[in-house]
Amino acid sequence: MQQTKCLQFRRDVFEINTLDKHFIALASSSQNIKIIDPYKCKVLHNIYSELLCEKTTAVAFHPTQEIMALANESTLFILDTTHRNIMQTISTHEGTIDMLLFLENTPYLICSTQNGRVLQYRYEGKSQISRLCSFPYSTTAIKKQIKNNYISAIAHNSEYLACSGYGGAVTLLKFHSHAKKFTFEVSKSRVNALAFLDDKRVIFANVEGTLFTAKLRKNAAITQTNTLQRDIAQILPLPHSHYALIVSKSDTIMLFDYKKNKIVTKNFLSFDVPLKKVILLNASEMLVALIDNSIVKLFLGNQATLKQQLEAGNILEALELIEVNPMLQETPEAKEAEELYKKLYSKTVLHFLKTNNKEVLEVLQPYSKLKNKKNDYKNLLLSLENYPKLQIFYKEHKYALAYALCEKFSTLQHTPEYQMLEEHYKKSFTLAQKQLLLGRLQQAKELLEPFTTVHSKRSMMQLLLRQNKEFLAFLKAVSEKDYDKINTLLQKNPNFQEIPSYIALYTQIEDDLNRLKKQIDKGEISKAMNMIKELQKISSLKQELHSLYKQALEAKKLLHYYEKENFKECYETLDENPELESMQLAQLLEKHWNKLIDKGEMYALEGNIKALKETFGELLHISTRRNKIGDLLRLSFHSKIKQGLHQRNYRAAENLIYSYIDIFGMDSEIKQLMNGFEKVTQTKLAITFNQQKHKERNSWIYSEIL
Secondary structure (H helix, E strand, C coil): CEEEEEEECCCCEEEEEEECCCEEEEEECCCEEEEEECCCCEEEEEEECCCCCCCEEEEEECCCCCEEEEEECCEEEEEECCCCEEEEEEECCCCCEEEEEECCCCCEEEEEECCCEEEEEECCCCCEEEEEEECCCCCHHHHHHCCCCCEEEEEECCCEEEEEEHHHCEEEEECCCCCCCEEECCCCCCEEEEEECCCCEEEEEECCCEEEEEECCCCCCEEEEECCCCCEEEEEECCCCCEEEEEECCCEEEEEECCCCEEEEEEEEECCCCEEEEEECCCCEEEEEECCCEEEEEECCCHHHHHHHHHCCCHHHHHHHHHHCHHHCCCHHHHHHHHHHHHHHHHHHHHHHHHCCHHHHHHHHHHHHCHHHCCHHHHHHHHHHCHHHHHHHHHCCCHHHHHHHHHHCHHHHHCHHHHHHHHHHHHHHHHHHHHHHCCCHHHHHHHHHHHCCCHHHHHHHHHHHCCHHHHHHHHHHHHHCCHHHHHHHHHHCHHHHHCHHHHHHHHHHHHHHHHHHHHHHCCCHHHHHHHHHHHCCCHHHHHHHHHHHHHHHHHHHHHHHHHCCCHHHHHHHHHHCHHHHHCHHHHHHHHHHHHHHHHHHHHHHHCCHHHHHHHHHHHHHCHHHHHHHHHHHHHHHHHHHHHHHHCCCHHHHHHHHHHHHHHHCCCHHHHHHHHHHHHHHCCCCCCCCCCCCCCCCCHHHHCCCC
């Protein structure tokens, strides 16, 4: 693995991350922010900021824009890294901010506080948009007893946000709708690493070294893998693969295969000192920040690089790349490299047999430095010493001894004698099959007699000779697609699964299932129902077909509501059936919802309560999206109250405060506004005992005012 020292810094690195797609930004303890070109390993700009000081508790860089956020305890600053000015100052009132995260290609900034809350802001405004998660995930009574609350990890993909906090709980929700909110409580210890593997799965790790993977579904089955490595800090899924890098507070990086749920190698990458943070630049390059404040750049190698080596005829270099990067082992290029090596090996053996010149074997010696090829050259020399024995065994028709010799010395399998042995066996086996079809069992046995003691051929011959009735019955069942008969025979003879005609049949079934799923996604419900009827005779598919049938019925219901323009029911059906997310109609509806949210947020920030209500219309009452709608309604009141205070229209602000409490109850946001009102007006608000009582977050749905 190619490793290059990129940069070295004298001061401690506070935070390092991607900035505006092409750059890396680094904040240090010396009030300095450096903008780095990661490909040239060069510092492009230095930005000095007095805001970066001992009070700084969190820093974040926007991955797709030239801005950054900095938190000094409970105050947020949004900075323009190009013009080096403060774009926005936001005073928060939810405790000290200890984590910040920009969402790429959006105006959103997520922050977490030491009070165990995850909050959403738009960085161009001063108001909190939503409270996304709260920890601990338990009753209010228990929450009040917690003294050292925390948020430990936040992650997002295009649809979902995930956050982990007190007690190792992991909460997920759809970001734009707050629908499908659920929590995994499988880890009983702190979770510091959290990531999405794709659009359907999440992965997280606790400080004890256990990895957890699950589908994005309430009550989903959770797979656990013990890494035997404590303090996992990052999980980085690698693009276009089923692998992830597992980064801990050590000097090594592990490689995890999340398809097989196993650690491929514990020492995938090693360094001289422990790691601080890893940043993926692309599928094959990464930067590693180490605790000695140095930055190291690594080139992992990828499929394109492997392809280039093969096109250039560099077999050794291609195999070296595959050996150091296990992710390449299952690629078509890796298979091609192995085939080219086998051809070279075979060609070398045949050349030696013709010339008897040992110098021709030297072409294979460089491959000895590869782990899985290191013994090939030694075995080659040893095998060729036994070649005269093979010639004798073949001439004397001692096939069992010949095969045993070839199995012990695999190089002999490249010789003409071995090839002739194989041809003879194939012809004998084919003739034996024909004799069996004619009912001549004895003649079939005689044809295969020379091979009966050959270990590698024994199982297939027993299959043919001892179980011939069931074997022929299985072939017939496959040709007639008699699935019950197939399953019955497979239970007795599992090795029947290796028969090509059976493999071809079940490949076709997999294709049919994929076509069925696509039909549901396209809304072609009649076609899907017909396909289910065709496949229901396959008993092994009973459970999967039952699930697809239920999915098709829900999809039909969704299409019906859409045709009737009953959009409230559309969204509720979508939220209650996560499996419908892949439908084209579902994606269309979610795009429309996201536009409504964007528009609604702008009205809420303006304090335009009426326009907000008109924007959503009947959708204001979607039962599955009350959390998000409630947050927007609260925000619209907050903004309107702030406007009243700013314009010195205190009577209007006071009335709005009372209305807010009647609708939403008392919460931390309105308490801050009440304090501001009383400070400015020197007037004590008349709050009754009932108004001081806590209300459920969604109690606003019962308000007659709205």
